[in-house]
Structures are given as C-alpha cells and as structure tokens.
Amino acid sequence: MAQAEEVRSQKSGAGGKARRPTVPGAHRIEALISEERIRARVAELGRQIARDYRGRDLVVVCVLKGSFVFTSDLVRAIDLPLAVDFLRMSSYGGGTESSGSVRLEFDVTQPLKGKDVIVVEDIIDTGNTVRALLDTLSAKKPASLAVCALLHKPEREQVHVPIDYLGFTIPNKFVVGYGLDHAGKHRNLPFVGVVG
Ligand code: IMP
Ligand code: MG
Numbered sequence: 739m740a741q742a743e744e745v746r747s748q749k750s751g752a753g754g755k756a757r758r759p760t761v762p763g764a765h766r767i768e769a770l771i772s773e774e775r776i777r778a779r780v781a782e783l784g785r786q787i788a789r790d791y792r793g794r795d796l797v798v799v800c801v802l803k804g805s806f807v808f809t810s811d812l813v814r815a816i817d818l819p820l821a822v823d824f825l826r827m828s829s830y831g832g833g834t835e836s837s838g839s840v841r842l843e844f845d846v847t848q849p850l851k852g853k854d855v856i857v858v859e860d861i862i863d864t865g866n867t868v869r870a871l872l873d874t875l876s877a878k879k880p881a882s883l884a885v886c887a888l889l890h891k892p893e894r895e896q897v898h899v900p901i902d903y904l905g906f907t908i909p910n911k912f913v914v915g916y917g918l919d920h921a922g923k924h925r926n927l928p929f930v931g932v933v934g
Pocket of ligand 2: 802803805860
C-alpha cells in the first residue's frame with residue numbers, strides 16, 4: 739500500500755480556513771484537511787495509479803454517493819485510457835454510526851469480467867462497506883481488484899480490509915466535505931472538515 743499522509747489533529751492538520759456554513763442552524767465545521775492538501779495528494783495517487791496500471795484495462799468504480807467528488811478529481815489525475823462506473827452501497831441512515839448492515843442499492847452497468855478494477859471509496863470506517871464491496875465485485879470475476887480510499891479511520895476498524903491506495907489516515911472524528919455528508923449535507927465543501 740502507498741504511504742498515506744497522516745492527519746494528526748485538527749489544528750496541525752488543517753492548513754486551511756475553517757468555514758462556517760451560511761445555512762441557519764448548520765453545525766460549525768472546522769477544516770481538518772485543506773483543499774490544497776487534498777489536491778496534492780490526489781495528484782500523487784493519480785500518478786501512482788497511472789504507473790501501476792499502464793497497459794491494463796482499467797475500470798474505476800465510484801461508490802456513490804460519498805466518492806463522487808474524489809473520483810472525479812482522481813480520474814482526471816490518471817493519465818491513462820480508463821472507464822468509469824458507479825454503484826451504490828448504503829450502510830448509514832442519517833446518523834453518524836454505522837448500522838453494520840450494508841446493502842447494494844444499485845450496481846455497475848458494464849461487465850467487469852477480465853477488467854482491472856479499482857473501487858474508490860470516500861472513507862473506510864469500520865470496514866464493513868469495503869468488505870461487502872469486495873465480495874460484490876469479486877463475484878464479477880475481474881482480472882484484478884484494488885481498493886482506493888481517500889480517508890481511513892484505523893481506530894474504528896472492525897473488519898480488516900486491504901487498502902491499495904490511501905489518501906490520508908485520520909483520527910476518530912466524524913468528517914464531512916469533499917463528497918462526505920452528515921445527514922445528506924456538506925458534500926459540496928471543497929475541504930474535509932469536522933462537524934462541531
Ligand atoms: P464503514 O462500512 O463503517 O467502513 O463505513 C463506510 C461508509 O460510512 C463510508 O463510505 C461513508 O459513507 C460512511 N462514513 C463513515 N465515516 C464517516 C464520516 O466520518 N463522515 C461521513 N461518512 C462516514
Ligand atoms: Mg460511502
């Protein structure tokens with residue numbers, strides 16, 4: 739696995755301005771990983787994937803909804819001909835705790851048999867979602883299957899899953915932004931922040 743950047747604490751890791759949403763009654767959100775830091779790390783991951791997958795038949799699978807921002811930046815950082823597909827798993831309701839049960843809500847629309855698949859997740863928390871994703875996708879008989887995640891909270895691990903490409907390890911805090919939500923909101927923030 740690539741060496742992920744470690745984000746130690748809110749203060750040392752932020753490097754960007756906290757932003758108070760203008761929506762009345764919204765939580766205060768403190769930046770944990772700045773837009774600049776994300777951009778630099780995504781560019782590195784893209785270069786690494788391009789090196790690793792040159793000459794292969796790559797399909798990048800975006801796990802909706804949380805990975806849509808990360809995937810859109812990541813695929814543009816991979817200088818290779820590739821295909822993109824989407825699926826949706828759900829494990830959370832509106833809260834901040836995993837329900838433990840993971841459901842496939844909709845599936846990819848192309849055969850993955852014989853393809854080199856990278857599944858892109860926003861965050862690996864307990865590991866249950868990635869475990870279910872690997873089971874679902876490996877049943878489609880890809881030539882290879884790798885996991886790319888923007889964030890990992892190692893303290894929360896219940897199920898150990900392989901992570902081939904990782905952006906950042908973060909402390910055990912509930913984060914939003916750059917695709918991640920709290921009760922459906924804040925996916926549009928350009929940085930990763932902690933709901934206060
Ligand atoms: P896991 O199955 O517990 O690993 O959870 C993975 C999914 O839970 C992620 O894909 C997210 O959708 C959601 N999730 C876990 N932690 C967070 C968080 O801190 N903020 C937002 N969503 C989270
Ligand atoms: Mg998710």
